[in-house]
Amino acid sequence: xxxxxxxxxxxxxxxxxxxxxxxxxxxxxxxxxxxxxxxxxxxxxxxxxxxxxxxxxxxxxxxxxxxxxxxxxxxxxxxxxxxxxxxxxxxxxxxxxxxxxxxxxxxxxxxxxxxxxxxxxxxxxxxxxxxxxxxxxxxxxxxxxxxxxxxxxxxxxxxxxxxxxxxxxxxxxxxxxxxxxxxxxxxxxxxxxxxxxxxxxxxxxxxxxxxxxxxxxxxxxxxxxxxxxxxxxxxxxxxxxxxxxxxxxxxxxxxxxxxxxxxxxxxxxxxxxxxxxxxxxxxxxxxxxxxxxxxxxxxxxxxxxxxxxxxxxxxxxxxxxxxxxxxxxxxxxxxxxxxxxxxxxxxxxxxxxxxxxxxxxxxxxxxxxxxxxxxxxxxxxxxxxxxxxxxxxxxxxxxxxxxxxxxxxxxxxxxxxxxxxxxxxxxxxxxxxxxxxxxxxxxxxxxxxxxxxxxxxxxxxxxxxxxxxxxxxxxxxxxxxxxxxxxxxxxxxxxxxxxxxxxxxxxxxxxxxxxxxxxxxxxxxxxxxxxxxx
Amino acid sequence: xxxxxxxxxxxxxxxxxxxxxxxxxxxxxxxxxxxxxxxxxxxxxxxxxxxxxxxxxxxxxxxxxxxxxxxxxxxxxxxxxxxxxxxxxxxxxxxxxxxxxxxxxxxxxxxxxxxxxxxxxxxxxxxxxxxxxxxxxxxxxxxxxxxxxxxxxxxxxxxxxxxxxxxxxxxxxxxxxxxxxxxxxxxxxxxxxxxxxxxxxxxxxxxxxxxxxxxxxxxxxxxxxxxxxxxxxxxxxxxxxxxxxxxxxxxxxxxxxxxxxxxxxxxxxxxxxxxxxxxxxxxxxxxxxxxxxxxxxxxxxxxxxxxxxxxxxxxxxxxxxxxxxxxxxxxxxxxxxxxxxxxxxxx
Numbered sequence: 001x002x003x004x005x006x007x008x009x010x011x012x013x014x015x016x017x018x019x020x021x022x023x024x025x026x027x028x029x030x031x032x033x034x035x036x037x038x039x040x041x042x043x044x045x046x047x048x049x050x051x052x053x054x055x056x057x058x059x060x061x062x063x064x065x066x067x068x069x070x071x072x073x074x075x076x077x078x079x080x081x082x083x084x085x086x087x088x089x090x091x092x093x094x095x096x097x098x099x100x101x102x103x104x105x106x107x108x109x110x111x112x113x114x115x116x117x118x119x120x121x122x123x124x125x126x127x128x129x130x131x132x133x134x135x136x137x138x139x140x141x142x143x144x145x146x147x148x149x150x151x152x153x154x155x156x157x158x159x160x161x162x163x164x165x166x167x168x169x170x171x172x173x174x175x176x177x178x179x180x181x182x183x184x185x186x187x188x189x190x191x192x193x194x195x196x197x198x199x200x201x202x203x204x205x206x207x208x209x210x211x212x213x214x215x216x217x218x219x220x221x222x223x224x225x226x227x228x229x230x231x232x233x234x235x236x237x238x239x240x241x242x243x244x245x246x247x248x249x250x251x252x253x254x255x256x257x258x259x260x261x262x263x264x265x266x267x268x269x270x271x272x273x274x275x276x277x278x279x280x281x282x283x284x285x286x287x288x289x290x291x292x293x294x295x296x297x298x299x300x301x302x303x304x305x306x307x308x309x310x311x312x313x314x315x316x317x318x319x320x321x322x323x324x325x326x327x328x329x330x331x332x333x334x335x336x337x338x339x340x341x342x343x344x345x346x347x348x349x350x351x352x353x354x355x356x357x358x359x360x361x362x363x364x365x366x367x368x369x370x371x372x373x374x375x376x377x378x379x380x381x382x383x384x385x386x387x388x389x390x391x392x393x394x395x396x397x398x399x400x401x402x403x404x405x406x407x408x409x410x411x412x413x414x415x416x417x418x419x420x421x422x423x424x425x426x427x428x429x430x431x432x433x434x435x436x437x438x439x440x441x442x443x444x445x446x447x448x449x450x451x452x453x454x455x456x457x458x459x460x461x462x463x464x465x466x467x468x469x470x471x472x473x474x475x476x477x478x479x480x481x482x483x484x485x486x487x488x489x490x491x492x493x494x495x496x497x498x499x500x501x502x503x504x505x506x507x508x509x510x511x512x513x514x515x516x517x518x519x520x521x522x523x524x525x526x527x528x529x530x531x532x533x534x
Numbered sequence: 535x536x537x538x539x540x541x542x543x544x545x546x547x548x549x550x551x552x553x554x555x556x557x558x559x560x561x562x563x564x565x566x567x568x569x570x571x572x573x574x575x576x577x578x579x580x581x582x583x584x585x586x587x588x589x590x591x592x593x594x595x596x597x598x599x600x601x602x603x604x605x606x607x608x609x610x611x612x613x614x615x616x617x618x619x620x621x622x623x624x625x626x627x628x629x630x631x632x633x634x635x636x637x638x639x640x641x642x643x644x645x646x647x648x649x650x651x652x653x654x655x656x657x658x659x660x661x662x663x664x665x666x667x668x669x670x671x672x673x674x675x676x677x678x679x680x681x682x683x684x685x686x687x688x689x690x691x692x693x694x695x696x697x698x699x700x701x702x703x704x705x706x707x708x709x710x711x712x713x714x715x716x717x718x719x720x721x722x723x724x725x726x727x728x729x730x731x732x733x734x735x736x737x738x739x740x741x742x743x744x745x746x747x748x749x750x751x752x753x754x755x756x757x758x759x760x761x762x763x764x765x766x767x768x769x770x771x772x773x774x775x776x777x778x779x780x781x782x783x784x785x786x787x788x789x790x791x792x793x794x795x796x797x798x799x800x801x802x803x804x805x806x807x808x809x810x811x812x813x814x815x816x817x818x819x820x821x822x823x824x825x826x827x828x829x830x831x832x833x834x835x836x837x838x839x840x841x842x843x844x845x846x847x848x849x850x851x852x853x854x855x856x857x858x859x860x861x862x863x864x865x866x867x868x869x870x871x872x873x874x875x876x877x878x879x880x881x
Contacts, residue, residue: 375736394835395836398840401841403791403844404844462763
């Protein structure tokens, strides 16, 4: 073994011999066993720690990330010796600090954590600020997480105005072979920190089909998201989970790799691709966190078929519990709140609210529904179709007619996209307006939301974190004239097509969740209960 | 006979005007602004005064009232017609009183005086014949027409007093008064305008393109985003269809939501409305046809509503800017009493 190491060092010429001794050894990795690899990784870490004074922590992360790059590509390469050498050369030559390569970093963290746990050797390193939430496994479970300072990273999709962040993102996507989508059209200055894509430029234009790096079901899912074929947070989460089931089904562990680590690495470019197609929703984020946790909890002795079966079952049970059964529970609570003779106002198309109304109708409650709709999505038509098919008496208005119709209304039922930790409700744009006018007319507002949509973010306005949809959607033809047809030619004209807005908690009277009926301000309590349970 | 010719010509013109009003109301003809309607009504009334047969003020008032009733019946939602009729009636009363020799202050005090006395003396007041009454009335109507032509300019001249630089201003739909107001301010100041498109006819689009042609930074937002962006707006400037006697508004639908959102964020709501939009009558909210709102097969199974106007209560309004200056909503009733005579409130 020692001879092979020395011969490989003669092949490469670099200033740092020790580093490339290790990396040269990695080039022959197929012949190394798992224990050897672990030892090599530990040595490399020690070596990096010694060099910590020369370079900053960002370089250390770059090294770790370099380690992750050769590892998955190892099984693919035939002659690793001379191919592994150029890879570290290129990586070391790259200028920009990749401290923000967060997914790689956190996965490296996970790996380091597990190693520390398994070997019970070295404790966590400095760069583990990010892993603060995940490091609870090494601390006693009784300590509440929320009292530790958690430095949350800023998501990429709200940093569009920062050129450094954009460059980092571009590099990361290039490495993962995910196409970078370019912005479209003039962006309103208030929203220059967000992306604005056009539906006519789907992200698949820049990648070759069939795609080698990204699983085909993920490509299809991404296209469905970006074209708006799958919309609505429940639908998107369920579609995502089904696609991941397919991915797990088709996955095969490469030799000398652990399923629990490698599969998580495989998922990372898929998630980047999906977030390029359309920024991830809070429910999708929670689902992905759950899957990653489940994958990393697979014991290493588990055989591959067994592991896959376990994961499929986990996903199925997640969908069943958090979405399907939750909606049953919410319907039960909500039906108590619907009395005979009610006039109920709903906005847009929320799958949960539609389900509640259909259930209430089946239970012989007598009520009628007013569906409020808004341009440009006009989702209310879909809700109208579903309710009319059931036989419920409906009225249809646009949101500008709200003040006209509200005196007739006795209750307002709204769906939510996410519930934020400070009690604000993030939902389709227009929801806050409905809540405002309902409050002015003293009509009770009830929000229905499953607990898996609760997220720890806080937000006070609709600007800092939002989504900009295709601005061309606002163009419309009325009376044979399309005024905004050439809006791009007017350089001072911008079109703003927001997707979400946040409703302050004082407009909302009650939130109906699968855990019961709670006021808006109790959301952090639920989050804490959930975290302790996990 | 020349007299009969004149009469037939007159009635032809009145008929033409009525049919024009009806067509505009149904949306088939071109949409005209209220200023145009007001001008045409006033010129028509001047013609009636000049060409119709009357011997004393009372007769003239009867004729005008009758024509006025017909015109308002032709298009009930267009209140400027009725407003102009009432203005002309007030002019006639004033000119009559001036010819009789009594001063104008006495006329105004008459209304209070009438409350205390039995008020029986006014009935036969308008039967006296004055030779110069016709000329005086026509001259006064000409003054009214001049005033009407200058209203938009008068309002725009006040723009710089209300808009400072780097402001974000929100407006809804399309108002020619507000358009002129903002364009005038844009000549000297740089600011940003957000236009709510006002579905379903989306007149906001036209407004936005027109403003951006003058190099004003404009953004078009859908109606649903009004509350979402309101926190960054400094002022809301809107036009209106009618100003009511209590200081409230009958404006395009969606304005009430805008006013509530502005109130929540304590953003001042400024209404640019010329004086001829002040109306003393009771209002109705009209519904528009909604056949294009939904595809046909669903439409047969649901009710749909598409109101044309919104009522905005006076508590939500901060300021009225009209051709005679700025006023608080609580002062509108006083302006109303100066413009119209209480007996003319019901035509």
